[in-house]
Amino acid sequence: MASTQPSTLIVLILVLTTAAQIAAANDPIPAPWPHQFHALMFMNYSGDLSMIDLWYDWTNGRNFNIIQEQLGGITYDLEWNNGTSFFYTLDHSKSCRSAQLQVGILRPNWLDGAKYLGQKHVNGFLCNVWEKVDFIWYYEDVATKRPVQWIFYTGREAHVMTYEVGAVLEDEKWQAPVYCFDKAKKKKKSLSIEGALREFKGYKEKAAL
Numbered sequence: 001m002a003s004t005q006p007s008t009l010i011v012l013i014l015v016l017t018t019a020a021q022i023a024a025a026n027d028p029i030p031a032p033w034p035h036q037f038h039a040l041m042f043m044n045y046s047g048d049l050s051m052i053d054l055w056y057d058w059t060n061g062r063n064f065n066i067i068q069e070q071l072g073g074i075t076y077d078l079e080w081n082n083g084t085s086f087f088y089t090l091d092h093s094k095s096c097r098s099a100q101l102q103v104g105i106l107r108p109n110w111l112d113g114a115k116y117l118g119q120k121h122v123n124g125f126l127c128n129v130w131e132k133v134d135f136i137w138y139y140e141d142v143a144t145k146r147p148v149q150w151i152f153y154t155g156r157e158a159h160v161m162t163y164e165v166g167a168v169l170e171d172e173k174w175q176a177p178v179y180c181f182d183k184a185k186k187k188k189k190s191l192s193i194e195g196a197l198r199e200f201k202g203y204k205e206k207a208a209l
């Protein structure tokens with residue numbers, strides 16, 4: 001009996017290892033983002049609530065987050081695939097900040113390589129859940145493959161309220177205001193929220209290394 005135990009253990013380990021490999025090979029993968037979509041998102045960052053109008057437009061190399069703070073102002077976070085981004089308001093303060101990042105907007109397949117964590121019920125949807133480099137937890141509806149929510153490592157939550165595949169914002173809405181290009185009158189004052197998707201910027205910089 002004593003002599004059979006080690007071999008039983010080895011067989012058990014082999015069976016479990018093989019099972020784990022088969023499971024990994026069969027794990028679902030997140031649907032790539034459609035090349036163009038519009039989503040309305042309810043955001044919660046430790047109780048600070050906002051709504052984001054997200055226009056993802058890979059085809060034209062641009063991404064727009066229009067951020068409405070609860071009972072507050074609207075800020076516009078516009079990114080181009082050449083790495084230029086503008087962060088501005090359209091109110092009397094005429095604030096604008098621009099930045100030059102090393103990388104462009106998120107690629108449609110930016111979730112490739114995410115680690116599958118299994119299924120979970122969230123907000124009434126059965127979701128597949130993935131984690132990407134300790135940076136984001138991504139929840140996708142099992143039935144429709146639409147994103148339901150994602151949560152950043154900072155605790156910021158994005159809940160997807162509408163998801164219109166193929167919707168595109170008109171070209172003229174993508175024009176940053178003239179004061180974004182006015183170097184002489186550059187505002188020192190920085191905008192308070194600094195991009196509701198700033199985590200993505202950090203992620204992209206990490207991914208570009």
Ligand SMILES: *[C@@H]1O[C@H](CO)[C@@H](O)[C@H](O)[C@H]1NC(C)=O
Pocket residue numbers: 044045046047048049
């Ligand atoms: C926002 O998130 C906090 C936890 O960070 C939670 O206590 C609160 O209930 C959430 N608010 C809403 C409206 O979901």
Ligand SMILES: *[C@@H]1O[C@H](CO)[C@@H](O)[C@H](O)[C@H]1NC(C)=O
Pocket residue numbers: 080082083084
């Ligand atoms: C990137 O593209 C935008 C929009 O066409 C433009 O305003 C910006 O100057 C460009 N940036 C660079 C570094 O070429």
